[in-house]
Amino acid sequence: MRGLARLLCAVLLAGGLAACSGDGGEGGAATAGPGTLDVWVMRDSAPDDLIERVNAEVEAAHPGLTVRVQVLDWEGRDVKWKTALAGDDPPDVLEMGNTDVLTYAASGALAELKPADYENSGTWLKGLADAGGYEGKLYGVPYYGGTRVVIYRKDLFEKAGIDSEPATLAELRQAAEKLMKANPGEDFSGLYFPGRYQYGALPFVFDAGGQIAAKEGTAWKGMLSTPQSQQGLRNWADLVKAVSKAPLDVDTDADRFVDALGQGHTGMIIGQAWMMRGLGEKYPKLADQLGAFPVPGVNGTMPVFIGGSNLVVSAGSQAPAIATEWVKLITGTKYQTELARSGLLPNSTSLEGVVEGVTAVQMKAAARSWFTPQSTQWSNVDNAQVLQDMFQAIASGEKSVAEAAATADKKIAEILNATG
Amino acid sequence: MTLTRNPPRAAAPDRRRRGVRPASRSRSRALPYVLLLPAALGILGTLVYPVFQLVALSFQRENLADLIRRTTTWVGLDNYTRTLTDPQFWTVLPRTIAFALTCAGLTLLIGTLCALLLRAASPWARLALSSGLVVAWATPVFIGAVIWRWLFDSEFGVVNHLLTVTGLCECRGHGWFLTGGQATFVLVVIIVWGAVPFVALSVYGGLLTVPPELHEAARVDGAGATRIFFSITFPLLRPVYTILLVLSLIWDMKVFPQIWFTTKGGPYESTVMLGVYIYNKGINASQFGAASSIAVLMTLLLVGLSWLYVRALRQEAS
Numbered sequence: 001m002r003g004l005a006r007l008l009c010a011v012l013l014a015g016g017l018a019a020c021s022g023d024g025g026e027g028g029a030a031t032a033g034p035g036t037l038d039v040w041v042m043r044d045s046a047p048d049d050l051i052e053r054v055n056a057e058v059e060a061a062h063p064g065l066t067v068r069v070q071v072l073d074w075e076g077r078d079v080k081w082k083t084a085l086a087g088d089d090p091p092d093v094l095e096m097g098n099t100d101v102l103t104y105a106a107s108g109a110l111a112e113l114k115p116a117d118y119e120n121s122g123t124w125l126k127g128l129a130d131a132g133g134y135e136g137k138l139y140g141v142p143y144y145g146g147t148r149v150v151i152y153r154k155d156l157f158e159k160a161g162i163d164s165e166p167a168t169l170a171e172l173r174q175a176a177e178k179l180m181k182a183n184p185g186e187d188f189s190g191l192y193f194p195g196r197y198q199y200g201a202l203p204f205v206f207d208a209g210g211q212i213a214a215k216e217g218t219a220w221k222g223m224l225s226t227p228q229s230q231q232g233l234r235n236w237a238d239l240v241k242a243v244s245k246a247p248l249d250v251d252t253d254a255d256r257f258v259d260a261l262g263q264g265h266t267g268m269i270i271g272q273a274w275m276m277r278g279l280g281e282k283y284p285k286l287a288d289q290l291g292a293f294p295v296p297g298v299n300g301t302m303p304v305f306i307g308g309s310n311l312v313v314s315a316g317s318q319a320p321a322i323a324t325e326w327v328k329l330i331t332g333t334k335y336q337t338e339l340a341r342s343g344l345l346p347n348s349t350s351l352e353g354v355v356e357g358v359t360a361v362q363m364k365a366a367a368r369s370w371f372t373p374q375s376t377q378w379s380n381v382d383n384a385q386v387l388q389d390m391f392q393a394i395a396s397g398e399k400s401v402a403e404a405a406a407t408a409d410k411k412i413a414e415i416l417n418a419t420g
Numbered sequence: 421m422t423l424t425r426n427p428p429r430a431a432a433p434d435r436r437r438r439g440v441r442p443a444s445r446s447r448s449r450a451l452p453y454v455l456l457l458p459a460a461l462g463i464l465g466t467l468v469y470p471v472f473q474l475v476a477l478s479f480q481r482e483n484l485a486d487l488i489r490r491t492t493t494w495v496g497l498d499n500y501t502r503t504l505t506d507p508q509f510w511t512v513l514p515r516t517i518a519f520a521l522t523c524a525g526l527t528l529l530i531g532t533l534c535a536l537l538l539r540a541a542s543p544w545a546r547l548a549l550s551s552g553l554v555v556a557w558a559t560p561v562f563i564g565a566v567i568w569r570w571l572f573d574s575e576f577g578v579v580n581h582l583l584t585v586t587g588l589c590e591c592r593g594h595g596w597f598l599t600g601g602q603a604t605f606v607l608v609v610i611i612v613w614g615a616v617p618f619v620a621l622s623v624y625g626g627l628l629t630v631p632p633e634l635h636e637a638a639r640v641d642g643a644g645a646t647r648i649f650f651s652i653t654f655p656l657l658r659p660v661y662t663i664l665l666v667l668s669l670i671w672d673m674k675v676f677p678q679i680w681f682t683t684k685g686g687p688y689e690s691t692v693m694l695g696v697y698i699y700n701k702g703i704n705a706s707q708f709g710a711a712s713s714i715a716v717l718m719t720l721l722l723v724g725l726s727w728l729y730v731r732a733l734r735q736e737a738s
Contacts, residue, residue, distance in 0.1 A: 079703055086487045103706075107484040186592070187575075195595075247574040249597035249687065256575075315488070383704040385686045392687060396598055 037067045037322050038091040040084075042074060044274065045095055045309060046144065046330070047342050054330045062322060085109040090314040092323040095143060098131035099372055099379070101310050105134035106376045111313040111320055113138045119332040120348035127306025127369045128347055140310030141331050142347035144339055147304040147362045147369070148200060148270050149292045150191075151279070156183070156267040157291075165293040169207075169235065172296045176243035179267035186245075192257065192266035193240045195248030195395040196388040199305055200270045201236050206370045207297035208232030212387075213373040213412050220375060220416035222409025224390070225402065233401045235298065237394050248396050251388055258282060270295055272307070273358045277343060292358045294365035303368040308345065375416045386411045471719070478712035487708065499713035508689075508697065509714065516673060516693040519604070523611045523675075524668035528661065530612060531619025536649075538624045550621070557617035565681035568610045572596040600690025603683050607691060610678045615671065619664050626660040627653065659732060666729040670722050694718050 037058070041051065055067035070091070072080060078100075084090050085104065096104065104110050115121040115138050121129075124142045132140030150172070152165075157175070160182035166172040176190025193200060205211065210229025213222050223229055246266075250256065257269045262283035269275075273292065280287035295302040311331065313323045329335060331347055340346040340355045345362045355363050372378055381387070390408040393399040399407070478500070480486075481493040503509050534553065538546050556564075571578050574595040583591040597603045630653055638648050654661070676695035679685065685692035685700070692700070694714070702711025 082484065082487065082703075082706065086490075103484065107488050107706075109484070109488040245593070247593065247595055249574060249595040377705075380700075380705050383700055384689065385684065389686060389688050392598065396595075398598075 035065065035319070037065060037093070037319055037326060039067060039069045039093045039326065040072055040091045041069060041095045042072055042077070042097070042309060046339055046344065050335060050338055050342070051330070054326065054335060057329060058322065058326050061325070065322065067326070085314055085316070088316075089318065090316045092314060092317040092319055093326055094312050094314065095309045096140060096312055098128055098140070098306070098308050098310050099382075101131055101140040101312060102134055102374060103376050103379060104312065105137075105139035109315055110139045111315045111317065111323075113141060113313065113324065113327075117324065118328055120336070120350050123348045123350040125306060125308075125345070125347055125349065125366055125369075127366070127371050128308050128310060130371055130374070131308075132310045132312075140312045141327050143309040143311045143331060144336075144347060145306050145308035145345035145362070145366065146272055146274065147306055147345065147365045148203075148295065149273050149358065149361050149365060150268055150295055151261065151271050151273075151276055151290060151292050151358075152268040153261060153264075153286065153289055154291050155286075155289045156264070159183075160267070165291070166296050167300070168296050169239070169298050169302075173239055173243060176239075176268065180243060183264075183267070185265075187265055189245040189260070189266040190243035191239070191268045191270070192246045192260045193244040193270065194246045194250040194252070194256070195240070195392045196251040196385075197270075198387040198391055199252065199307070201240075201391050202387070203295060203297070203302045203304055203370075204236035204239075205229050205232035206303040208235060211370075213375075213416060215373075215375075220373065220413055222412035224405040224412075225409050230401050230405055233394060233405060236391075237401065240395055248392055254278070262286060273345070273362050274343060276358050292361045294361055301365055301368055303370050304365045306366055306369045306371065373416065377416045377418060380415045380418075381412055384411065384415060386415070474712050474715055474719075477709055478716045480709045482708040482712075484706035487706070495709070499709045500717075502710055503713045503717065508692075512692055512694055512697045519608075519693060520669050520672035520675075523608055523615070523672040524665060526608065526612045527615040527619050527668050527672075528664060531616045531664070532623050534616060534620035535623035535627055538620065539627050550624075553617035553620055556613060559614075561614060562677045562681050564614055565610055565678045568606065568613075569682045572606050597683055597687060600688060603687060603691050607679060607682065610682065611672060611675055614678070615668060619668065622660060622664055623657065626657045630656050659735065662732040662735075663729060666725055666732060670725050670729075673722060673725075674718070 039051075039055075051069060055069065059065050059067055074097070077097075081094065081096075081100075081104065086109075090109075101110075118141055125145050128142035128145055132138055132142060150166075156179060160175075160178040162175045162178055166175045172191070179190040180188060202212065205224070205228075208228050208231040210226055210232045211223045213220050215221075224233070246260070254272070254275060257271045258275055258279050260266045261269050262279055276290055276292065279290060295304065297303070311327045313320055313327065317323050333348075333351070336346040336348065336351055337354050340351055340359060343357075343359055345359060345366065346355065349363075352363055386408050390404045393404040393407075394401055479494055479496060481495045481498070485491075486493065534549070538549055541549060559567075570576065572580075574580065574593050574597075577596075579596070580591040580594050583589050583594075596606050634652050635648055638652055643651065674695055675693060676699065679691055679693060679696050680699070683691045685696045698711050698714050698718070701707050701714060
């Protein structure tokens, strides 16, 4: 009956004929007392039971409070955030991808936070701390990180006679070629590298001393045509053309990576560290055959892009004090230690001691990192697929490195310098 | 016509003579309006209000900050000047029109062939064919798009596999989304596939109204199948075709999910049609005002097409 009543309510509301009074537990802002704290986290973020314990701790400190957690999918998240943040009763705490925070901070949708309130704020991972700031103020507290690493099959390495993990780009290529010699299948890639995989390919640019874009005075300039960047792009193209049979018209796709490695179409992938968990679950026989090492660059480790999430408090939150309390708790040493043990990269270098396995590999890789240009227009470069198109054009041989880079630079400057 | 109009007029005084009281007369006059009210409110809420909002937005500066702070800045025709001076608009618009014309044309052609096949087929074959058409029609658009994307996948795709196995081409690992031309081809396939059932069943319905004697007479006179179609069937079904063409054009102009779930407008922005252009501007870049102006222009274009549709409907009615 209640379901029916709600349905009727919804129909009436949709028709604009009547307003329904909330029946039990749907109070939101109107409820007296602390009421509810709405927390929106992303799929595949911290383990559920960890979040539940944080909720329990906050609820215990505030009798009568309920923490409501909603899990969002990464695809289409912006539409939900924009709608919710512009509404009357926005969620109190939101997890955002670190590349997402800037746009929302600049729009005034987020509450300013004080670094001093948070544990370990002096030793936060640089990529996450930078991502949470806007005009010198903090809006997003580092939650957890993630870097890309090379994930490989130990059994295939052994079969190919590779006895140590590659430490330089040259060694990586040798290893890939040995793998291909030992597995002469037509589809076998030494290193599986899709042509539009921008976050796998961009590190090559930074490795050679290049960058994507830079601000000159007040204007942005694309930097992919600089000799250093072009060298990086060539290093990448040479490797991919020699050792990858992956499709050129495909971007990152976790399932594709997992299956390519799991079904033996490749010996190595450059993937998110959390893919190892999924690989072990989908291909149990391989669970103890998987290894990981930092992506090797020309000289030593390649500078990685630190992905990950920050936690923000909405400017329209009805309970900002409780919201920050929740954020403080989950980003503090106690829960970050647990988070690190579950395989996510913790938000602070001070927790280096507790990480092990692939998380330790990530921590090591995170020492040299880079971040996307700090412009509120950056997501438009992403949406226009400028970099993906550039990498595909180079990998397919449709354009030379110089041509493709020049096209991308022009487009990047156009988009970043556009006025909203 | 005059004959049929007269009786109700004559009936009205009749009712008065029977002594219907004025009060209930006004109530019975109000009744149709009361019955129309829910539908009218629905249309008002779901169509008129959003269109009104859209037009209003197109004259405002509305970005994410404005949305969050709920500020309204009227900027006059600013958004329209920006749209009309955006070079991308002028590549996307003709591309969209050409794309819609191609899709609509192919849809009508294949739809007609299917309809003729339906008429000629034996009952069980007709049942199988029409069930197939209905199933394709019933597939949700975005699910269809995702499936087609996988069929054309360069690595695991069935299309490459079949082409290679049948020896038509050495297509192992061929990337269908590497160039704009082939990516557009795949999109045309997806859209035509989704649109053919409606056209096929509509034309088939039309075919059933063509008296078989006409065909027999033509055949006796020695006309072939092609001649019969163009001299008898097509002229008789012209109104049906006009309506189907206009409807197909409207649907194909505003196509969005089929593109978004396959190419997202790539590669090299070569498959950005008006729908994707608006989505990128509005939802992705948060320039809601600018996006609204594009949407208004597109609406005007579609209203033009709809006007043709309504005119065709009226012609058919008379």
